[in-house]
Each structure stands twice: as structure tokens, then as C-alpha cells.
Amino acid sequence: MKKISVTVWNEYFHEVEDAAIGKIYPDGIHGCIAGFLKEAGMDVRTATLKEPEHGLTDEVLNSTDVLIWWGHMRHGEVCDDVVEKVHKRVKQGMGLIVLHSGHASKIFGRICGTNTGELKWREDGGKEILWLVDPTHPIADGLPEKIVIEHEEMYGELFGIPEPDALVFISWFEGGEVFRSGCCFHRGMGKIFYFRPGHESFPNYFHKDVQKVIINAVKWAAPAQLPVITGGKSEPAFVK
Amino acid sequence: MKKISVTVWNEYFHEVEDAAIGKIYPDGIHGCIAGFLKEAGMDVRTATLKEPEHGLTDEVLNSTDVLIWWGHMRHGEVCDDVVEKVHKRVKQGMGLIVLHSGHASKIFGRICGTNTGELKWREDGGKEILWLVDPTHPIADGLPEKIVIEHEEMYGELFGIPEPDALVFISWFEGGEVFRSGCCFHRGMGKIFYFRPGHESFPNYFHKDVQKVIINAVKWAAPAQLPVITGGKSEPAFVK
Amino acid sequence: MKKISVTVWNEYFHEVEDAAIGKIYPDGIHGCIAGFLKEAGMDVRTATLKEPEHGLTDEVLNSTDVLIWWGHMRHGEVCDDVVEKVHKRVKQGMGLIVLHSGHASKIFGRICGTNTGELKWREDGGKEILWLVDPTHPIADGLPEKIVIEHEEMYGELFGIPEPDALVFISWFEGGEVFRSGCCFHRGMGKIFYFRPGHESFPNYFHKDVQKVIINAVKWAAPAQLPVITGGKSEPAFVK
Amino acid sequence: MKKISVTVWNEYFHEVEDAAIGKIYPDGIHGCIAGFLKEAGMDVRTATLKEPEHGLTDEVLNSTDVLIWWGHMRHGEVCDDVVEKVHKRVKQGMGLIVLHSGHASKIFGRICGTNTGELKWREDGGKEILWLVDPTHPIADGLPEKIVIEHEEMYGELFGIPEPDALVFISWFEGGEVFRSGCCFHRGMGKIFYFRPGHESFPNYFHKDVQKVIINAVKWAAPAQLPVITGGKSEPAFVK
Numbered sequence: 001m002k003k004i005s006v007t008v009w010n011e012y013f014h015e016v017e018d019a020a021i022g023k024i025y026p027d028g029i030h031g032c033i034a035g036f037l038k039e040a041g042m043d044v045r046t047a048t049l050k051e052p053e054h055g056l057t058d059e060v061l062n063s064t065d066v067l068i069w070w071g072h073m074r075h076g077e078v079c080d081d082v083v084e085k086v087h088k089r090v091k092q093g094m095g096l097i098v099l100h101s102g103h104a105s106k107i108f109g110r111i112c113g114t115n116t117g118e119l120k121w122r123e124d125g126g127k128e129i130l131w132l133v134d135p136t137h138p139i140a141d142g143l144p145e146k147i148v149i150e151h152e153e154m155y156g157e158l159f160g161i162p163e164p165d166a167l168v169f170i171s172w173f174e175g176g177e178v179f180r181s182g183c184c185f186h187r188g189m190g191k192i193f194y195f196r197p198g199h200e201s202f203p204n205y206f207h208k209d210v211q212k213v214i215i216n217a218v219k220w221a222a223p224a225q226l227p228v229i230t231g232g233k234s235e236p237a238f239v240k
Numbered sequence: 241m242k243k244i245s246v247t248v249w250n251e252y253f254h255e256v257e258d259a260a261i262g263k264i265y266p267d268g269i270h271g272c273i274a275g276f277l278k279e280a281g282m283d284v285r286t287a288t289l290k291e292p293e294h295g296l297t298d299e300v301l302n303s304t305d306v307l308i309w310w311g312h313m314r315h316g317e318v319c320d321d322v323v324e325k326v327h328k329r330v331k332q333g334m335g336l337i338v339l340h341s342g343h344a345s346k347i348f349g350r351i352c353g354t355n356t357g358e359l360k361w362r363e364d365g366g367k368e369i370l371w372l373v374d375p376t377h378p379i380a381d382g383l384p385e386k387i388v389i390e391h392e393e394m395y396g397e398l399f400g401i402p403e404p405d406a407l408v409f410i411s412w413f414e415g416g417e418v419f420r421s422g423c424c425f426h427r428g429m430g431k432i433f434y435f436r437p438g439h440e441s442f443p444n445y446f447h448k449d450v451q452k453v454i455i456n457a458v459k460w461a462a463p464a465q466l467p468v469i470t471g472g473k474s475e476p477a478f479v480k
Numbered sequence: 481m482k483k484i485s486v487t488v489w490n491e492y493f494h495e496v497e498d499a500a501i502g503k504i505y506p507d508g509i510h511g512c513i514a515g516f517l518k519e520a521g522m523d524v525r526t527a528t529l530k531e532p533e534h535g536l537t538d539e540v541l542n543s544t545d546v547l548i549w550w551g552h553m554r555h556g557e558v559c560d561d562v563v564e565k566v567h568k569r570v571k572q573g574m575g576l577i578v579l580h581s582g583h584a585s586k587i588f589g590r591i592c593g594t595n596t597g598e599l600k601w602r603e604d605g606g607k608e609i610l611w612l613v614d615p616t617h618p619i620a621d622g623l624p625e626k627i628v629i630e631h632e633e634m635y636g637e638l639f640g641i642p643e644p645d646a647l648v649f650i651s652w653f654e655g656g657e658v659f660r661s662g663c664c665f666h667r668g669m670g671k672i673f674y675f676r677p678g679h680e681s682f683p684n685y686f687h688k689d690v691q692k693v694i695i696n697a698v699k700w701a702a703p704a705q706l707p708v709i710t711g712g713k714s715e716p717a718f719v720k
Numbered sequence: 721m722k723k724i725s726v727t728v729w730n731e732y733f734h735e736v737e738d739a740a741i742g743k744i745y746p747d748g749i750h751g752c753i754a755g756f757l758k759e760a761g762m763d764v765r766t767a768t769l770k771e772p773e774h775g776l777t778d779e780v781l782n783s784t785d786v787l788i789w790w791g792h793m794r795h796g797e798v799c800d801d802v803v804e805k806v807h808k809r810v811k812q813g814m815g816l817i818v819l820h821s822g823h824a825s826k827i828f829g830r831i832c833g834t835n836t837g838e839l840k841w842r843e844d845g846g847k848e849i850l851w852l853v854d855p856t857h858p859i860a861d862g863l864p865e866k867i868v869i870e871h872e873e874m875y876g877e878l879f880g881i882p883e884p885d886a887l888v889f890i891s892w893f894e895g896g897e898v899f900r901s902g903c904c905f906h907r908g909m910g911k912i913f914y915f916r917p918g919h920e921s922f923p924n925y926f927h928k929d930v931q932k933v934i935i936n937a938v939k940w941a942a943p944a945q946l947p948v949i950t951g952g953k954s955e956p957a958f959v960k
Contacts, residue, residue, distance in 0.1 A: 087353075091354060091355055093856075110353060111353040112353055113327075113350060113351040113352055113353040113427055114331060114427050114428050115331055115428060118469075118471050119471060120470065120471055120472065120473075120474035121472070121473060121474065122473065122474055122475075122476070124476075127656075127958060129656050129658075129957055129958065131636075131637045131638075131657070131658050132637075132638065132947055133637050133638065133639075133660065134643075134906070135638065135909055135946060135947050135949065136813075136906040136909060136910065136911050136943075136944075138944060140944070140947060141944035141945055142944070142945040143947055144947055144948070145637075145638060145947045145948065145949050145950065146957065148957075154474075156474060156477070156611075157611045157612070157613050157625075157650070158469045158471070158611075158612065158613065158615065158625060159613075160428060162402065162425070162426070162427055163405050163425075163426065163614075163646075165403050165886075166643075166885075167647070170637070170650055170658045170660075171658070172652060172653075172656055172657065172658045172957075172958070173652075174476075174478075174958070175475075175476030175477060175478055175479075176476055176477030176478025176607075176609050176652055177474075177476075177477055177611070177652065178609075178611050178650045178651070178652045178658050180613065180650075185402070186402070186403065186854070186856040187353055187354050187402055188354050188355060188400060189855055189856060190856065191856050223856075224856075224858065224860070224861035224862070225861055225862040226855060227852055227855050227860060227863055227864055227865045228864070228865065229358075229398045229855065229865050230360065230865065231358050231359060231360055231398070232360065232361070233360075233361060233362065234360035234361065234362055234394075234396060234417075235362075235415075236362070236364075236414075236415030236416055236417075237396070237415060237416030237417055237849055237866065237868075237892075238414075238415055238416025238847060238849065238892070238894070239415075240720060240894075333616075367718060367896075369717055369718065369896050369898075371876075371877045371878075371897070371898050372707055372877070372878065373877050373878065373879075373900065374666070374883075375669055375706060375707050375709065375878065376573075376666040376669060376670070376671050376703075376704075378704060380704070380707060381704035381705055382704070382705040383707055384707055384708070385707045385708065385709050385710065385877075385878060386717065388717075396851075397851045397852070397853050397865075397890070398851075398852065398853065398855065398865060399853075403854075403886075405646070406645070406883075407887070410877070410890055410898045410900075411898070412717075412718070412892060412893075412896055412897065412898045413892075414718070414720075416847075416849050416892055417851070417892065418849075418851050418890045418891070418892045418898050420853065420890075426614070426616040429615055429616060430616065431616050463616075464616075464618060464620070464621035464622070465621055465622040466615060467612055467615050467620060467623055467624055467625045468624070468625065469615065469625050470625065477609055477626065477628075477652075478607060478609065478652070478654070480654075480960060567833075571834060571835055590833060591833040592833055593807075593830060593831045593832055593833040593907055594811060594907050594908050595811055595908060598949075598951050599951060600950065600951055600952065600953075600954035601952070601953060601954065602953065602954055602955075602956070604956075634954075636954060636957070638949045638951070640908060642882065642905070642906070642907055643885050643906065645883045654956075654958075655955075655956030655957060655958055655959075656956055656957030656958025657954075657956075657957055665882070665883075666882070666883065667833055667834050667882055668834050668835060668880060709838075709878045710840065711838050711839060711840055711878070712840065712841070713840075713841060713842065714840035714841065714842055714874075714876060714897075715842075715895075716842070716844075716894075716895030716896055716897075717876070717895060717896030717897055718894075718895055718896025719895075
């Protein structure tokens with residue numbers, strides 16, 4: 001069976017600019033994520049903002065089954081052309097997993113048609129508990145009923161997303177907030193998963209349950225054998 | 241009780257350029273729709289492509305509860321600035337009803353994040369039957385179990401939309417096709433309804449059941465008293 | 481316009497057996513709820529477990545637009561015949577609002593087809609915050625972005641319900657739990673709303689926002705003019 | 721990898737009582753379905769109405785990953801005890817695929833909480849076209865955009881089901897009807913799929929696309945590694 005081809009995209013700014021964060025993720029957030037996906041048997045590449053075309057050339061995109069997106073401070077620097085190409089590929093069937101502050105990325109906003117930057121936030125390093133509310137979903141495979149993360153940034157509702165096709169996790173935060181933390185969408189031939197955890201200042205992509213969610217999500221989002229859809233001016237499907 | 245303020249937007253091209261169509265809709269499609277909405281007790285204005293800012297000035301948009309959109313041949317001529325303003329207003333709570341070939345409009349594509357132009361079509365004037373599949377929905381109020389339209393353009397699946405939040409009608413066509421014909425979405429504070437019938441060459445906006453659907457949809461899409469949502473950096477909602 | 485006819489059903493056990501609870505709700509939980517619904521312009525009756533047929537005679541049920549259900553300790557004493565009749569009426573179009581511990585009632589289980597008794601609970605009187613996650617829903621009309629309840633019983637996920645058709649509120653609790661607290665369903669011609677707050681030992685049905693939710697829910701669940709649906713062996717809808 | 725364990729349940733009445741139907745399905749409908757599932761690499765048993773406990777003993781049910789259900793004339797003869805046990809197993813994670821006239825079975829009604837027997841029907845042997853409307857769904861894997869069945873019984877809306885969690889197929893019929901033909905639900909830990917085709921008097925379970933749908937549905941409905949859910953009186957998940 002062919003391995004799933006994953007490209008992990010990272011802004012790769014905090015890890016370079018801030019020594020404390022560089023210490024948490026010495027290979028970058030993308031390096032950490034690529035690592036555990038490789039161990040899970042996937043074929044993984046990485047790409048970052050500063051590379052030509054942000055590392056997302058036609059060749060890379062066309063050979064990617066699932067793209068993972070982490071960005072935070074420099075959403076505005078992502079070229080509209082690249083966003084357009086990623087969007088097109090998602091509609092053609094490429095899976096997309098948007099992580100944490102990637103909620104405010106151009107690509108996620110384009111896919112959602114809403115102000116996905118809208119939410120509450122607080123960098124207090126309080127506890128987050130993610131409760132599983134759809135245990136039958138493939139992304140829940142092998143997970144416990146709750147994922148406990150000792151220190152995280154808080155995100156609170158109202159989150160500016162469309163109604164998810166499936167809601168897999170709801171987060172609880174110490175300061176009184178809740179958040180729809182695991183949200184599935186499909187658009188055209190592509191599947192999209194938003195997953196909340198992963199602030200740069202906490203080592204949460206080393207958390208085994210967080211890794212398990214991302215691995216499951218990649219498997220879920222990888223395209224199956226897609227139908228050939230005809231469109232435009234059409235002859236009748238039925239003639240008496 | 242304050243009347244619902246509706247703006248009916250029409251490309252207003254076919255009715256002017258094609259005498260046969262002008263005869264069907266002597267006051268334009270917008271004129272016909274405005275007429276039955278006024279009779280239903282609404283406060284109605286119209287706006288068309290050729291007016292400055294396509295008739296959708298800030299003043300008009302800011303005082304519109306529900307915008308109705310009919311376009312077909314000249315989607316590309318709608319200014320991106322106006323599309324942007326309409327999109328913003330929808331996210332703030334303005335209702336939007338997209339009719340028939342408006343599926344391929346810039347605004348509907350922007351809201352959906354998909355290629356909403358994708359579907360099958362055939363101008364054969366065959367019969368369409370719209371079956372009610374969500375009889376509890378407010379848009380179904382007072383309607384029969386099926387709406388029969390003698391002559392219509394066919395639209396067939398796969399329709400390039402996100403999963404609707406509610407699916408109210410499914411259409412049947414003589415030539416073997418089906419179509420999700422009444423689709424509800426919500427985005428931000430706004431409600432959106434796509435309704436399929438209404439090809440320019442058939443007088444279907446004079447059909448009483450079609451009118452009833454549009455009247456119900458306006459009532460459904462009109463904003464209620466919306467909550468004040470706070471966002472951004474936030475103090476805890478709970479302190480022990 | 482005809483007033484909405486509401487019947488408020490209450491087990492009416494705690495208020496009678498426990499003086500402290502009787503002091504909180506001297507007219508019973510049903511009396512409190514009936515009171516604010518009357519003030520909101522509705523036509524309200526009450527019914528309780530000990531009445532013949534639990535107060536839910538054919539005459540009462542057939543003239544009820546929306547039934548509200550509060551029960552806790554004596555779900556098992558509700559006659560199956562009455563449950564069957566209520567279920568039938570819901571499928572015919574009567575609205576049903578299930579409150580708090582009513583989640584474990586026979587009628588809610590029957591409607592859901594799941595073990596609706598399944599959830600976590602703790603009577604610690606901690607704080608509950610209900611966050612609005614669907615601000616466009618009619619049940620959200622005029623509400624703030626969060627409802628804060630100082631003292632409540634905790635309910636935690638996993639709640640044994642089907643996927644709601646709309647999720648309006650998510651609750652946060654002090655002890656680390658979250659809960660899908662405002663859930664809409666439709667079954668046949670009837671609309672159902674589950675709303676979490678209202679443990680008998682706290683005066684939370686006197687809370688203005690809680691009352692507003694219930695008033696909105698009654699308006700939402702009241703049947704519109706329903707279609708006549710034909711079924712069984714059928715002649716073609718289309719003959720060439 | 722462990723094979724998926726499937727039990728195919730069939731009323732097995734028409735094939736025995738009616739020679740013409742026995743000729744179409746000489747090994748029974750269950751035999752036909754079991755055959756192509758075995759070829760697809762599954763571990764398959766069959767069970768029928770006349771066997772003790774209808775062939776659905778505790779041992780069988782407890783070792784079944786996915787149960788397939790075909791019934792038509794004798795729904796009323798299925799013991800309530802067996803229905804109860806099947807329902808319990810579904811809530812615990814067993815997948816259930818309900819075929820064609822199985823819509824009116826006790827088990828499907830119990831799971832749905834609605835009058836699932838409600839629909840229109842006509843045994844005219846007309847054409848059915850099933851259109852794929854959710855091409856990203858696992859059940860769509862490797863299928864064409866439409867499945868054409870030359871001769872089938874007609875089923876028409878309104879179908880008495882809850883809103884499906886996912887709608888995969890919509891059927892078109894010659895006589896003017898449409899039907900939600902491929903509907904996914906989840907209840908407790910179990911996944912349920914309703915699939916419309918398969919009237920006894922046409923050899924449609926020999927149709928390769930119909931077989932592909934059922935094979936995909938079995939794979940989709942087979943339980944993953946389910947979480948351990950705790951419930952009832954609970955200690956706080958968070959203590960400061």
C-alpha cells in the first residue's frame with residue numbers, strides 16, 4: 001500500500017527569533033510533527049515561509065496527499081498566489097490540517113468564508129482538557145475520553161467558523177472558556193480538520209495524544225479513490 | 241413591529257437584451273420579486289448591475305436586513321469591492337438569499353469557499369419537482385409536500401457547495417437528475433439560503449409556491465437581536 | 481395571532497418531599513416555568529406525575545403546541561402508554577423541550593434511540609457558564625454571548641445523544657468538564673430542544689437568561705403550518 | 721490485520737415462498753451478500769428469521785463487527801428481545817447496515833426514534849439513478865458519480881428518518897420521485913448506514929456498484945478502537 005504523502009508547512013518564525021522557543025522545538029514545529037508522522041509510516045516533507053514559493057511549488061502540492069498548516073505572526077506574508085493554489089488543490093482532494101493559530105491563516109479563511117481569526121485568546125499557560133464528543137469518528141480511534149494538556153494558550157468561543165460537518169473535540173480552559181477544538185469540514189473533494197492545540201511556547205506537539213490525533217487526522221483526510229464528476233452543459237442521464 | 245427591509249439585486253441583463261424575456265418579466269426579475277415581497281408586508285428596494293456601485297451603496301447595505309441575489313451572465317462584472325462589502329455585511333448579520341444562476345456569483349463562492357459554479361445544466365424546459373425533505377423548517381411553513389414547476393432549466397449534482405446546515409428541498413428533473421435545491425447555511429451572524437428555481441426564460445417567480453418559499457426564506461434570514469460577541473485578548477470569564 | 485399553547489410537565493417530587501427545595505420552588509418547578517411563560521404571552525397549563533394519566537390526557541396533548549418536561553427521580557413511574565402518546569404527538573408536530581435531568585426520561589430516550597441517561601454528574605453547586613456557539617439560531621435571540629449561573633449541578637460529556645441538528649450552547653464547569661447544553665433535534669413533524677440547566681436545589685429557573693432561552697425555545701418549537709404528507713403505495717408524480 | 725466479522729441477517733421469506741424470487745436469489749439475499757463480502761476479504765456469517773433467536777444469539781452478536789439487515793414482510797415476527805439486544809450492541813459499537821425494506825424494521829425504528837416505515841413506494845420496476853452527493857465520504861470510495869439501476873421498486877420522500885449525519889446518495893426515479901438513499905447515522909459507539917436498493921424481485925445485489933457501496937459501508941461501520949467512557953457520579957477532572 002502506498003504511503004500517505006504529507007507536507008508539513010510551518011511559518012518557522014518563533015523558533016528562529018526566540019531562543020526559548022527554539023529550545024522547545026530545536027527542529028522547528030514542522031520538524032517535530034514530521035518526526036512523529038514518519039514514525040507512523042508516512043512519507044513526509046516540510047516547507048516553510050522563507051523558502052521560494054514558501055516551499056509549496058506545484059510539484060510539491062501536486063504530490064501531497066495531506067498538507068498540515070501552522071502559522072501565527074506572518075499570515076499576511078503568505079502570497080495570495082500560493083493560497084490560491086493550495087485552495088485549488090484542497091478542492092481537488094488534498095487533505096488539509098490546520099493547527100492552532102493557523103485558524104487565522106489566509107487559506108483557512110478562504111475555505112471557511114468567515115472571519116476565522118475571530119476568537120478569544122489568553123497566553124496564561126493554564127490547563128486545557130479536550131473532551132471527545134464524537135467517539136465513533138475515525139479521528140478518535142484509540143484515544144482516551146479526554147486529553148489533558150498541562151499548559152496551553154487559551155482559545156475561547158465564539159470561534160468564527162462555519163458549522164463543522166463533525167465536531168470531535170470540545171476544550172475546557174481554567175479561565176472559564178470552552179472551544180470547538182476538533183472540527184471537520186469537507187469542501188469539494190477535500191477534507192479539512194482544524195485542531196486547536198499547539199502554542200509555540202509549550203512542547204505540546206510532543207504530547208502523545210496530540211500526536212495520535214494528528215496521525216489519525218492525516219489518515220482520515222488522505223483522499224480515497226475519487227469519482228470523476230462531469231459538469232456543465234449535460235445530456236440527459238435518462239431518456240425514455 | 242418593524243417591517244423587514246429587503247433589497248432585491250438583479251443583474252438585469254436578459255430582460256433588457258432579449259425581448260422574449262422582457263415580455264416574461266416586464267419589470268425585470270427584481271421587479272417581480274419586489275412585488276410579491278411588498279404584498280407580503282415587507283419594505284423592499286431593488287438594485288441592479290448598471291447602477292453606481294451596482295446600487296449597493298453603504299447606505300443601502302447598512303439598512304438592508306435581507307439581500308436577494310439574482311445574476312447569470314455578468315458575474316464577472318460585479319466589483320470585488322462590492323462583493324467584499326456584501327460579504328462583510330452577511331458576516332455581521334444581513335441575510336442573503338441566492339437564487340438560481342446566482343450560484344455562480346462571486347459572493348456565493350466567497351461565502352462557500354468552494355467552486356459553486358460547478359453543477360450540470362440543460363436548458364430543456366422540462367419539468368422540475370421540488371420535494372420537501374425538512375417539513376419542520378421555517379422555510380417550509382404552509383407549503384405542500386412537493387412544488388411542481390412545469391418548465392425549468394435543469395441543474396444536476398454534483399453541486400459545488402459545502403454541506404448545508406439544513407437541506408429543505410431536493411429537486412427531480414425529467415432527464416434523470418436530482419439537485420439539492422433549498423440549502424441553508426449560516427456564516428458569522430448571517431443566514432444564507434440558496435434556492436434553485438428561476439431561469440429567466442420561464443415565468444417561475446410568478447409561481448405561488450416559489451413566492452411562498454422566498455417569502456418564508458426572507459423571514460427566516462432576517463436577523464434577530466444579535467449577541468454582542470467579544471474577542472481578541474480576553475480576561476478570564478472565571479476567577480476562583 | 482393565536483397564543484402558543486404550552487403544557488409544563490413536572491415530576492413534582494422534590495418540591496413536596498424536601499422542605500428546602502419546596503422553599504426554592506413553592507409553586508413547584510412547573511409553577512415557576514408556567515409563570516414566566518404566561519408573562520411572555522403564552523397560554524400555559526401544567527401537569528404532574530401523580531395526576532391521572534400524569535395529567536397528559538388525549539385532550540391535553542392534542543391541544544398542546546409545546547410540551548416542557550422536567551423529571552428526575554421517578555422516570556420509571558411514567559406509564560409507557562403516556563410515553564407512547566407523547567412520542568406520537570411529537571412525531572405529529574408537537575414541540576418538546578426537555579430540561580436538565582429530563583435527559584434520562586423515557587420519552588427523551590425513545591426519541592433519541594440512545595442511552596440518554598449517560599453523562600457525568602456531580603452535585604457540587606459549582607459555577608456553570610453556557611457559551612453561545614450558534615448566534616444565528618432563533619433560540620439565541622436577544623441573549624448575551626454567555627450565560628453565567630452561580631451554582632449548579634455539573635453534567636459532563638460524553639452525553640449519550642445523537643448528533644444534534646444544531647448545537648446552540650456549550651457549558652463550562654469549574655471541575656474541568658464541558659457539556660453540549662443546548663441541543664436541537666427534529667423528528668417527524670416535531671422539534672425537540674434539550675436544555676441543561678435547572679437542578680432542583682438551585683433557583684435557576686428564576687434566572688432571567690435561562691427564562692429567555694426557554695421562552696425562545698417554545699417559540700422555535702411551536703409547529704408552523706405543516707404540510708400534508710402522503711405515503712404508502714403511490715401513483716407516479718410524473719407521467720410523460 | 722484481523723478480518724472484519726460481518727453477520728448478514730435476512731428474513732428469508734420471499735426466496736422460499738416465491739419461485740420467481742428464489743430463482744433470482746437461489747442462496748437467498750443473505751447468501752448473495754455474504755458471497756461478495758467474503759470475496760472482499762471479510763469473515764461472514766448469515767442468520768435468518770426462522771433460526772432460534774433468529775440466528776442472533778449472544779455469541780453471534782458479541783462477535784459481530786457489522787450486522788447487515790434485510791427484512792420486508794415479517795418485521796412484526798422479530799422478537800422484541802432480539803431487537804433489544806441488537807440495539808444494545810449497536811450502542812456499544814457494532815456497525816449496522818439497513819437495506820431497502822429494512823427501513824420499516826423494528827431495529828431501525830428503535831434507533832431512529834421516528835416512524836421509519838413512512839415513505840412512498842411503487843413496485844413498477846422503473847429505473848433508479850443514485851447520485852453521489854458526498855464524494856469525500858469513505859462510502860464513496862472508488863464509485864462513479866452515479867449508479868444506474870435498470871429496474872427497481874420506487875421509494876419516495878418524505879422518508880421518516882432523523883436528519884442524517886451524512887447524506888451520501890440521493891435517488892432519482894422515473895415516476896417523479898427522489899429519495900435520500902444513502903444515509904449515515906451514529907448512535908452511542910455505533911455507526912449505522914441505510915442504503916435503499918435491493919427489492920427482492922430484481923437481482924440488484926449482483927450489481928457491482930451496489931456491492932461496492934455495501935463493502936465500503938461495512939469497512940466504514942466496523943468499530944475502531946473505542947474509548948473507555950466513564951459516567952455517573954464523577955470526581956472533578958480539574959482541581960486547582
